[in-house]
Amino acid sequence: MSLTDGEKNRVSSLLEMGLGLSTVRLAKMSRSEWLVETISIKEVSPVSLLSWFSRGKEENLAVSFDSQDPLPLDCVVLFPLSSARSLSSAITSSHGEGVRALGEEIGSVIGEVANILAHSALGALADAGALPLILSSPRVHAGEKARLLNDALARYDGTGKSLLLSHIEMQSKDLVTKCNMVIVLDVPALRKILAKG
Amino acid sequence: MRVLVVDDSVLMRTMLREVLESLGHRVAAEAASGAEALTALASSPDLMILDISLPDMDGLRLLETVRVKSPRLPVLIVTGNDQAAVRRRALALKAVAVVRKPFDSEELAAALKKVPGPQAPPAP
Numbered sequence: 001m002s003l004t005d006g007e008k009n010r011v012s013s014l015l016e017m018g019l020g021l022s023t024v025r026l027a028k029m030s031r032s033e034w035l036v037e038t039i040s041i042k043e044v045s046p047v048s049l050l051s052w053f054s055r056g057k058e059e060n061l062a063v064s065f066d067s068q069d070p071l072p073l074d075c076v077v078l079f080p081l082s083s084a085r086s087l088s089s090a091i092t093s094s095h096g097e098g099v100r101a102l103g104e105e106i107g108s109v110i111g112e113v114a115n116i117l118a119h120s121a122l123g124a125l126a127d128a129g130a131l132p133l134i135l136s137s138p139r140v141h142a143g144e145k146a147r148l149l150n151d152a153l154a155r156y157d158g159t160g161k162s163l164l165l166s167h168i169e170m171q172s173k174d175l176v177t178k179c180n181m182v183i184v185l186d187v188p189a190l191r192k193i194l195a196k197g
Numbered sequence: 198m199r200v201l202v203v204d205d206s207v208l209m210r211t212m213l214r215e216v217l218e219s220l221g222h223r224v225a226a227e228a229a230s231g232a233e234a235l236t237a238l239a240s241s242p243d244l245m246i247l248d249i250s251l252p253d254m255d256g257l258r259l260l261e262t263v264r265v266k267s268p269r270l271p272v273l274i275v276t277g278n279d280q281a282a283v284r285r286r287a288l289a290l291k292a293v294a295v296v297r298k299p300f301d302s303e304e305l306a307a308a309l310k311k312v313p314g315p316q317a318p319p320a321p
Contacts, residue, residue, distance in 0.1 A: 099215060102208050105208070108207050111208075112298075115250070116298075119279075127281070137251055138250075
């Protein structure tokens, strides 16, 4: 199901605003300055998304979340593994010994980074409709991008759903890294939110 | 205070432990799920620090259960979810405060000041 241009613009604007808020939260987590920028947000078909993701064979880390009523959705954030390693190290390096040691446990650190991004973006959407949003605990998997996406979208049947792809860039003093966020939204629920906003 | 830390993320549990210890508190037990948290109540903590996103149940449902099993246990919510609707529900369930993740030691210290002191045992 496709969104109208007006709906796409409104959803993009809310997600972008929410992702912008993650800058402060990421800075607090890493005890250093960060800038989180949304490069693009667009509605895509699952075929074109899988085809695009099939091009790269680089190992990725996928962090997936879901939420049930009143705002049912699935969300997966994908990081190239090499970027995930650098990001994990950057996030933990200014902490005490116990946290620094966890820099090697990339899944745990990247799970929390994705948690920040997902709560910031999707929280802005839910807030627009004054709806509570309880995201599941992050689930972290490693593998090729297309397979990870395929697994994450296993529940996607196309009926009344919209698939959004966002490219996000995160910059700190010493690191520039990118990730993709894929969101499967329930269009009727989304329209109720947009009607309130 | 002896604190029970409930968070599915080992990173967050470790960060909480470091900050709590720097503030002079002690982690009595850690739990990564709702089921583990309910078992860990046996460690008789003075405070539970609770995340909302847990793998087996959401933290607010766990808080409802804790209110039945340990009605006087102070519970501090530490969550990445800072929605007003979620905050209201947590406070309605008598959470002491809601702290947004990530947090710094000043924010956690300020929230810990809201925790009531050790309760006197109930009258016989």
